[in-house]
Amino acid sequence: MNIDSKTRNKYKVTIGIECHVQLKTKSKLFSGADNDARTAAPNTLVNHIDFGLPGALPVLNKEAVRLASVLAFALNSKPQSFSKFDRKHYFYPDLPMGYQITQYDQPIIIGGDVEIHDGNNIKRIKITRAHLEADAGKSMHPAGKNYSLVDLNRAGTPLVEIVSEPDMHSSSEAKAFVRELYLLVRYSGVSDANLYYGNMRFDVNVSVSRTEELGTRTETKNLNSFRSVEKAADYEINRQIELLEKGEKVVQQTRGWDEAKQKTIAQRGKEEAHDYRYMPDPDLPPVILDAEYVKSIESKMPKMPAFWRKQLADLGIGSMHIETLLEAQADYKDDGVEFLSLVCEDVNNKEYATSLANWFVNIEIPLRAQINESGTDLEQGLNRRDMYKQLYGLISENKLSSTNAKILLTKLLTEGKPCRSVLKFATENSLIQLSDQNEIDKIVDEVIINNPKPVSDIKKGEIKAVGYLVGQVMAHSSGQANPSLTRDLILEKLGIDK
């Protein structure tokens, strides 16, 4: 498909997103069975409730309600004082009771918004609602076999489904929105938000229109990465524009994303939509949250991305760096790796904050990404806070060049023996800068004597040759001489004005 930008610009793109977030609870939404299905053998985390046995009744997990309440504040909303559960009926082997327990018309979260950062484009995306519901099990259909397999470990896992308003108008806004949701659920601690394990899944609704009236939309379901959200939205935008350009119509349907082929595929049309026969679940009393409970949740809210964005900006950190730091903090939060609090430790020391931000963004974060891929782990014995403080100290004292600092940092992070003194480690690795003038003096003298040709060139005015002599001094000092000091000394000894 080749839609030129001129054609594309004729259309207004409208995108709304639904996001399923798996809540981080110990047990399931309505049963005491373990909620961590990552590595368990199939059908081992299932009790009589998850299995839908006769007589089994759901009992609401209070922790799930607490996490949903926290999420409400993360979404710039607050939990509803009254919400209730409903049954959504359909038959499928991975749905043991024949209905899903969800919140239909009175969800726990109504309204809210999310500020997205799509490059320099910063805007607020409104949240329509978010509701609690129980996940279904997992069905597998082995190729070439006349049977399917069902694993109920995931059945009953607590989810919150967040529904946005159709406020996005490009695939990059869609990506920025899901990335922001990721940050929000990670910072608020409501979900592991592990995309690999499907802790967050996205459904993207896309329509295009040449008028102010909305076009017919399609919904691409079950996307599991920021990138696939962007790609699927892009694909749908192009596909729909192409159809309309050809004079055809967009059909309202549910589509899936083929990661290998990088395209969306039609799954189910509007006419095949279920009648879910929603009804209030008589087994579950409504969820009533009093003002005191809601207040206590609000008072315990952790620091959210908006707080850090402001802090970092006040420290003079650029927005690209800020976003990288925010995301890294979300990624490594569970490993106890602090980025933001270290950068913001001293609000009066912008220089320190900038150095630290640079080291994080340029060295530590890429290093962690590499190491994550290779599967090894960074040394745990390091006290990173002290390490960075000492590192910064050595530079301030002129004992370490910024180039050597990078080498040293990489070594510290990768070799990572428990390190008390960065100075000692740097000395052992011959990375300390020689700033003692007497020491450098001796070497400079030696170099001048042994290099008559460059010396005479310099004296003739070929100042460029100084670089060669500086290099010689560096070599003789095993790279420890302070290069600018060395240069000054050579010029001085040769009687040339700086």
Added chain:
Amino acid sequence: MSQWLPIAEIADKVTKKQISATSLIERSLATITQKKDYRAIISTLEDRATTRAKMIDEGKLGGRLAGVPFIAKDNFLVYGSDTTAASNILKGFKAPYQASVINKLESEGAICVAKSNLDAFAHGASTENSDFFTTTNPHDQSRVPGGSSGGSAAAVVLDMAPFALGTDTGGSTRQPASFVGCVGYKPTYGLMSRSGIIAMASSTDTVGTLAKTVNDASLVIDVMAGIDSLDSTTIDRQPKGYDINNISEDNLRGKKIGLIREYMGEGLDGEVRDVVNDACLRLKSVGCEVSEVSIPSLPLALAVYYIICPAEVSSNLSRYDGQRFGFSYKEANNLDEVYELSRGYGFGKEAKRRIMIGTYVLSSGYYNAYYKKAQTVRTKLINEFNEVFKNCDFLIGPVAPTSAFKIGENIKDPLHMYLSDVMTVAVNLVGIPAVSIPAGEKNGLPIGVQLMANAKKDRELLLASKNLEGILR
């Protein structure tokens, strides 16, 4: 007269080793065998019952119901037992866990000896909807014992055990109690856990107790009542509890009792009317103030019930899908066929009828016209009952329009069968407690009278029932 002593006495004698629990179980099982042509029982739990009886005799188990045999309607899960709800779709299903109320009874030493017959999934008023067989009335084997807890009610009257458990969703404990002549108690909604009981209509399902006397029922109720962490709709006990065996307080004198006008009109059998009027006269004679009261929306209760109940039934029966337990049609060629054939062959006519009605009223476009409107009228009913209870301590009325009818008399006409519930369903919709007490008879067929109290007044209702039982004797 009963071959069983009062329950409290049985437990006392077992505890003092004056009778052995084993002998009680033997007697119970022998009676079940001897009276098997009444077809009250679906299965017996001989091994489990005998083992538990031994443990009691060896002093390893005991309590306020030590050694007392009981029968559970076959929609209660009892660990390891066949639990069918009298439906083919659950044939062969063995309970891998058990009902919370069974746990509570067992922890006080009671022993479940058998599972009794019912209308499949408790859908019915005669046990004729059982997928297996129809139970016959102990007083006339050509007649029904009522339902859906007909097996449990008949078992009590046939002396198979001192008490039996039923369920009461729209009258399923009170109506059979009236038809066979025993006490049938329906508690405040939520007073007993529904966990481990095969759901019919979750918002009106309650645990019914069937016994010879109010005293016996009160002890059993006291053991079962209270909050259960496995059922979020359960409510707390009243502080003084429910066992009134040692209480002889007259709580009737000076009390205001309302005779429900709407229940005494058209369609009520003359003899039933006489029995209720006679009970009112006797109540007056002991100092009660009996007056007629009106609950204007009451004539709508049956219609409301037969919308809400099938809606919940259609939802609750979704889990019987031939996938994980119970009957599954093995020759199905694809997933849709598994569903269609398993459910098609597994469910009986009445279950299918209620699934169809329920599915219809919940369908998009019909929800507001039926289900939502029914819930609105239900709220109105609750308000009207509350209003009446401002001026009355108790309400009185018939249990059913007739005494026990002939087997086959109503089965061809489901609407006529539903009318058998007309005087009981409102209580379930409103959630209040009610009891059926034997009050008279017609041609050798018992007739009960229904006494009701406001929600969470079970203790008061039990006390009043005990007094009423005394003056009716």
